[in-house]
Amino acid sequence: MLRRILVANRGEIALRVIRTCRDLGIATVAVYSDADRDALHVRAADEAYPIGPAPARDSYLSIPKLLAVAATARCDAVHPGYGFLSESAAFARAVADAGLTFVGPPAEVQAALGEKTRARRMARDAGVPVAEGTLEPLRDLDEARAAAARVGYPVMLKASAGGGGKGMRAVRSAAELEAAWRMAAGEASGAFGVPDLFLERLVEHARHVEVQLVADAHGGVVSLGERDCSVQRRHQKLVEETPGPSVDDALRERLGDAAVRIARAARYRNAGTAEFLVAPDGTFSFLEVNTRLQVEHPVTEAVTGLDLVALQLRVAAGERLPLAQADVACRGAAIELRVTAEDPSAGFVPAGGRVALLREPSGPGIRVDGALYEGMRVPTEYDPLLMKIVVWGRDRAEALSRARRAVRETIVAGLPTSLPFHAHALVEPDFVAGRYDTGYVDAHWPPPPLELDEGARTAAAIGAVLSRRRPAAAGRDGAAGGAWALAAREEALR
Amino acid sequence: MLRRILVANRGEIALRVIRTCRDLGIATVAVYSDADRDALHVRAADEAYPIGPAPARDSYLSIPKLLAVAATARCDAVHPGYGFLSESAAFARAVADAGLTFVGPPAEVQAALGEKTRARRMARDAGVPVAEGTLEPLRDLDEARAAAARVGYPVMLKASAGGGGKGMRAVRSAAELEAAWRMAAGEASGAFGVPDLFLERLVEHARHVEVQLVADAHGGVVSLGERDCSVQRRHQKLVEETPGPSVDDALRERLGDAAVRIARAARYRNAGTAEFLVAPDGTFSFLEVNTRLQVEHPVTEAVTGLDLVALQLRVAAGERLPLAQADVACRGAAIELRVTAEDPSAGFVPAGGRVALLREPSGPGIRVDGALYEGMRVPTEYDPLLMKIVVWGRDRAEALSRARRAVRETIVAGLPTSLPFHAHALVEPDFVAGRYDTGYVDAHWPPPPLELDEGARTAAAIGAVLSRRRPAAAGRDGAAGGAWALAAREEALR
């Protein structure tokens, strides 16, 4: 088994990985930029090393700095989390060249699947349907024009080296192509260092459904059910659930089979996710393979009872998968809500801030993966994900009820969050009925203004007045008032 | 279905019940004493009414006050939680007489099983083994002397109207009997209003194993597996787990069968628990039935996937049980740690205080049932239970690892807690091996002094120095220092 792991990430996923390492008795080494020196992942790890200033390119994306820490701390493996270098073939190779175990697919698999048109060719060759479009990167705008005309608008322009919804633009007509080309190429260049784009037919009203895979080094591959991730803004997911509300047993089997075929064709290793678009008629087409742990992996954990990070670590260490496809048993339904530092009332524009008050939800069926604490400054340099609320229920209806309750219990004060979106979606009839596709957010957000009932409105009006008062006057409100102030004063007594 | 429920309790169990009511769309009415006016259960409920001063007898134990609130708020049902009036036949009757549904067994069942010697006779008549001892309350000390001599020391003196470990004393010799009689009778009188005691043979090295039951009004009864609750101090549970480490399938079936037989004999309704002592040789004897939801019910929920409060509400409303015995499927293992406001380094003496800092554990496999928040004053008038950490794993080993991780993540500053006990038990070889009985705490606590490693000891020494500095100087420690102070100053900017 692995002995000592460098967790080359930050935030909730770093803490998530550290938790499982602790469960397995594996020592952990955290890294942190200047913006993260008091972060929870730093405190949870056995060791922690600074790797430079806040911008990711100077810290979390610096392969030399990460390898230097791994050497100093005598690590024998590296877990990349998601984002940052998790899908970098160069990083996987550098880790292996340094004699360390990379907890993810090997560099050659990353390289093959990371080039999205190559992945599309591989899927096609494995007999898996792929969306109509280009199977090689586009050379220039003219070629894009020709390809789009051939495929027919609307099309999706995508970064060949893409992932995570970056460098992606829907193009509805030839007139939009040039501007979209420029923005997507710019984003792709910035995010991945490669401006290459390709295009494929945009399937209208499609659902984004993905299949979790884990493969070992001995030819073992299992698929662990699907996740519907259609609820997205800017091609980034806001809500994910399993089972997919539109996926019946037959489709589930076909998707799982397609995912396993791609994994075998790619000689896949470790955890990964095959993404598909499912059209309203139930036909599906392969999108890409995410060669890493997904943000939304906990919904799969909730229904299977498995610890995906533990499986990653085991297969990375060379162990065989501890289960066969027939051993995979799913129970109930699970939903993940991504609480992000974004203002949904202003087009989901991200914003940092200081967490002035925090209450995480709890109770039956609720798991929270986060790394927040009161007083924490949420940096603006990184992904705006704040916490994931993962809800399990015996069926989708119970999971939805519990999710509503969880959102109502959650407080993150001090910065805008996506919670109002989640509160709305969880009662919005189309989402509740499971009738949604990738156009869901555009079609259902923003909602009509909320009408508070009279009591709540009166309380809000009084609350607005109270919030204008000077804190000095607040103690007057009663014995329990000013809890913090009292606590500070009384500390000396205890 | 029920429409509007009075939750006649406080703390974590009131919040627990409110959560499920919210999931089911049932309105909730909370009550609170003067000590609880800013409690979380008050805020989580749809309505909340004051019921008097802090002492329970003037508030949470006042049947007239509770019924007055139920009338004012137009409730149609009452959930008693555990403790307080949950096992009071008088309360169940008063609720029914007021035309309301009592979410628990009816008064006559409570009366029959609440008198522990009557319950013993009932179990015996149903063919369930009961511990040797008296089958009627003892008239006086002389009768106790005679009975103890007949049964043979050691014996347990117990309150006939007992429950929750109160009014209970182990007596190892005739010389101890008088003092034990006086203390047990005094406690029984204070706690239950009835000084009656009975005695039974004390089974040495026995395990306390209980079976969860739910029964509907149509003759349906299911048993939902067992919980081992042997880890106790002062006859009150500290740790519970399922499956019981000493319970094999054969014993599980016999215990479940015995529990169902008692339930049928008592014409039981709603959720309840049959408690047994299991001797080292695997023979078991009936102890009593707890005619209410148990503190430790979440471990059963964790492995069965059921919501026991939801089942309580459904059967109380007259619905049939939604599952038969054959539908009960358990997955994995679960452990509950009761975090109490007690100082384990001083004989578990309870102590209140203000919660100066709170961090609840989270991540895979962890559920927290609590009602704490930072700044909260923990009242000393009530049960010292602060929060329950409920851990699930695919097997006991995984649950133990996760439990250790959860304890390490948890911070409750400002008052003593039982957490050092839990931290110790979870690495103590006998507990880890599942080798424990009701003598566990006495045999394994306090542990030898902890040796911190050098780094941690140095950090502790520096921390001790930092904690003596005036807070005014603390800001010097860096930009992230004085998070709260900074947050306050920066509020105006946002």
Place this chain on the structure above:
Amino acid sequence: MRYEVAVGGRAVRVDAGADERFLVDGRAVDAQIVETVRGRQWVVRIDGAPHEVTVLTHDPPRLLVDGVEVEASAVDERTLAASRGSPRHAAGRHELRAPMPGLLKRVHVREGDRVDRDAAVVTLEAMKMENELRAPSAGRVAKLAAAEGAKVEGGALLAVIVDAE
């Protein structure tokens, strides 16, 4: 003290007296208030119903009321009187500010341009995403404080749009 309060777009007048006595739109309200986090959170009980009110952010003024997020601002009469006529709050003048620090990738308008409501004004790169910041109101770009390629701080003024006459 009298306050003009706006809750979710609805105007409410609140007279705050001593001892938690409040008149809301002239009607006396029996509100019992417990402050649970200093200056940040209160439980306001009205007719038996507890409402947990948390200040999410001061600017914009957002409250969380029983788990529901709502815009709610209160201005006391004196401040209101003093601020009338202040140019910053003048009717018809709308400021576009950077919601967070970032890099101005693109500026879509010029000073003097007429813009529709929701027209893209600038593209701000922040948190690894390009964000189009849009006109809060239709009107004329009276001032443009943004240049392509510039780094801007959170809260920085980028443009002023005035209602077209």
Place this chain on the structure above:
Amino acid sequence: MRYEVAVGGRAVRVDAGADERFLVDGRAVDAQIVETVRGRQWVVRIDGAPHEVTVLTHDPPRLLVDGVEVEASAVDERTLAASRGSPRHAAGRHELRAPMPGLLKRVHVREGDRVDRDAAVVTLEAMKMENELRAPSAGRVAKLAAAEGAKVEGGALLAVIVDAE
């Protein structure tokens, strides 16, 4: 400033200089300190290993270090010098105080009695339980401030036990 520190029963001498420079038992320690909750919690990083130190309670002085609870007190030299010879801290004098408010159900000793260590001194009813408070040390009951039936506050002095000569 020099401090006499006791961590889990072990004595440690700490010299705290400016700029987070510490000498621990005379050895220079490269400790990087981030205060995460004012006056309550710090992350102390020593040789790459972060240790989260939280003050659980001031009296008794308990810290949580990486999830492990430990008694840890620090007294600076000046305070130590000033307190030497103070009767409250005199060697051989042990106070029994009520750990919480409650009702004294029973007093098991009289002034002048000799008691063994861990002998029951009083029974305090609190949190619905009867709690026997025991002698912190063997000795003589020099003072008894407890009467059966009395209500006592948390921290109230109940008895003083002095080492028997």
